[in-house]
Structure formats: structure tokens, C-alpha cells
Amino acid sequence: MAEPSETAEPKTVEIADKITEPLPSLPSSNSDEVDASPPLPTEEAAAEGSEMLGKKQSVHRVLGAGKPADVLLWRDKKASVAVLGGATIIWAFFEVLEYHLLPILCYALILVVALLFLWSNAHFFIYKSPPHLPEVRIKEEPLLHVVSAARIEINRAIAMLRDIASGRDVKKFFAVVVGLWVLSVVGNWCNFLTLFYIVVVLLHMVPVFYEKYKGKIDSFAEKIVAESKKKCAIFNEKVASKFSKGQLRDKKD
Structure with missing residues (x-):
């Protein structure tokens, strides 16, 4: 009877070894694959996205x-100074010194053509090679792109004017009328070149000023908008009450 006991012991050892072997790892909820999935957007991330797209x-x-x-x-100061300085020189040249555009262009072209002509004919005497004059040609594709972009903007402006004239948007109608009236008043004060120079100067001043004092300007603008909405609501209530009283009187009559 001792032999079966000896043969039974290895079987128990093999079964114990199989039980103690590590089981294959199953994909759990805490695995790397689950962690690699993109997290759901939190409230703070949604708020940041709305802020970037909003005010x-x-x-x-x-x-x-x-x-x-x-x-x-003014993040590229050299370019900003060059643009503003060039606009100032052009404005002073034509407005302060009272030069005209066409004579200046003619004189400049005469000077350039004369210098190139003399250089081309006198290069033997000055011991220099004649000037290389490149062939300048306007390509068709850029010109078509510019014309197409201008056509789209003109059609958009015509469509906007059509919507305003049809009476669909009263606010836009009054805004356009007031804007054109202000532009006509400013046009009576100064000519087109001076107006263009004023616009260039304002474009180089207003965005920088707004970026520096954005919080104060936004709070002040919100107060103005809130007050204007209150006054508009009061005005609408008064007008609506007058119309309602008039309709009641008509019905009684």
C-alpha cells in the first residue's frame, strides 16, 4: 500500500502548482487602455472654451x-513705425505742402526713366555693366483672385443693402443711416486723404488702448448697454401703451 501513496504525492504537487500559477491578466477598468481614452470635458474647460469664443x-x-x-x-514695432510714418509723410506731402498726385508720379517716372536711359548708354564711360531690367508681367491668376474676392464683397454689400431696404431689420437700417450721416458730416470737415489718415492713426491707437484697458472698457460698456436697454424698454412700454389706448378709443368711436 505504500506505492500508491508515493504516486499520489506528485499529483497533489502538480495540482497545487497549477492553482498557484498567476492567472492571465484580464482588461480591467483601471488598465492603460481605459486611461488612454480622452477624459470628458469638465466645467472649467467648457468655461474656458466659451470665454475664448465669447467676450x-x-x-x-x-x-x-x-x-x-x-x-x-505694435508687436512688430518697426513695421508699425514704417506704416504710420509713411502715412504721415504722404499726408503731409499732399495736404501740408499741397502737392498733387499726378504731377508727382509723372516727375518720378521721368527721373527714373532718364537715369536708366543714361546708364544704359553711358556704361562704357562709367565702366559699369548696363542695368538689368526685368520683365514685369501681371499674371492672370492673382488678378482673378482679387477680382473674385472683390465681387464676393460687393455682392454681400448689395444683399445687405437689399435686406435693409426691404425693412426686415430696423436696427440695422438705423445703424446704416446714422453711420452714413456721420460719414457725410466728417466728409464735409475734411477731404478723403485726411479722413484716410485719421483712420490709419485710429487703427494704430484704439486696439492698443483697448487691449491695455480691456477690463475697464468692457465694464463701462456693459453699464451703458444695460442702461440703454432699460431706457428702450421704458420707451417701448410708453409707445405700446399709447398705441393700445388709441386702439381702444377707435373701437369705442
Whole structure:
């Protein structure tokens, strides 16, 4: 009877070894795959996204977030100084010194053509190679792109004027009328070149000022908008009450 006991012991050892072997790892909820999944958006992230798309949008992004925005916000100071200085020189040249555009262009072209002509014919005497005059040609594709973009903007302006004239948007109608009236008044004070120079100067001053004092300006604007809404509501109530009283009187009559 001792032999079966000896043969039974290895079986028990093998069964115990199989039981103690580590089980294959199953994908649990705490695995790396689950952790790698993108987390759900929290309230703070949603608030940040709404702020970036709403009132908290930066001035740089509103202006296009490109080279023109850097120039208007004085982030590229050399370009900003060059644009503002060039506009100032042109304005002073034509308004203060009272020069005219067509004669200046003619004189400049005469000077350039004369210098190139003399250089081309006298290069043997001055021991220099003749000037290389490149062939300048206007390509068709850029010109078509510009014309197409202008056509889209003109059609958009015509559609907007049609909607305003049809009486669909009263607020936009009054805004356009007031804007054109203000532009006509300013046009009586100064000519087009001076108006253009004023616009250039304002574009280099207003965005920087607003970016620096954005909080104070926004709070002040919110107060003005709230007060205007209250006054508009009071005015609408008074007008509506007058119309209702008039209708009641008509019915009684």
C-alpha cells in the first residue's frame, strides 16, 4: 500500500502548482487602455472654451492673428513705425505742402526713366555693366483672385443693402443711416486723404488702448448697454401703451 501513496504525492504537487500559477491578466477598468481614452470635458474647460469664443476673445485674434494684427497692436514695432510714418509723410506731402498726385508720379517716372536711359548708354564711360531690367508681367491668376474676392464683397454689400431696404431689420437700417450721416458730416470737415489718415492713426491707437484697458472698457460698456436697454424698454412700454389706448378709443368711436 505504500506505492500508491508515493504516486499520489506528485499529483497533489502538480495540482497545487497549477492553482498557484498567476492567472492571465484580464482588461480591467483601471488598465492603460481605459486611461488612454480622452477624459470628458469638465466645467472649467467648457468655461474656458466659451470665454475664448465669447467676450474674452483676444484683440489679436479679432484682428486676424496675423501680420496686420501685429502691426496694429505694435508687436512688430518697426513695421508699425514704417506704416504710420509713411502715412504721415504722404499726408503731409499732399495736404501740408499741397502737392498733387499726378504731377508727382509723372516727375518720378521721368527721373527714373532718364537715369536708366543714361546708364544704359553711358556704361562704357562709367565702366559699369548696363542695368538689368526685368520683365514685369501681371499674371492672370492673382488678378482673378482679387477680382473674385472683390465681387464676393460687393455682392454681400448689395444683399445687405437689399435686406435693409426691404425693412426686415430696423436696427440695422438705423445703424446704416446714422453711420452714413456721420460719414457725410466728417466728409464735409475734411477731404478723403485726411479722413484716410485719421483712420490709419485710429487703427494704430484704439486696439492698443483697448487691449491695455480691456477690463475697464468692457465694464463701462456693459453699464451703458444695460442702461440703454432699460431706457428702450421704458420707451417701448410708453409707445405700446399709447398705441393700445388709441386702439381702444377707435373701437369705442
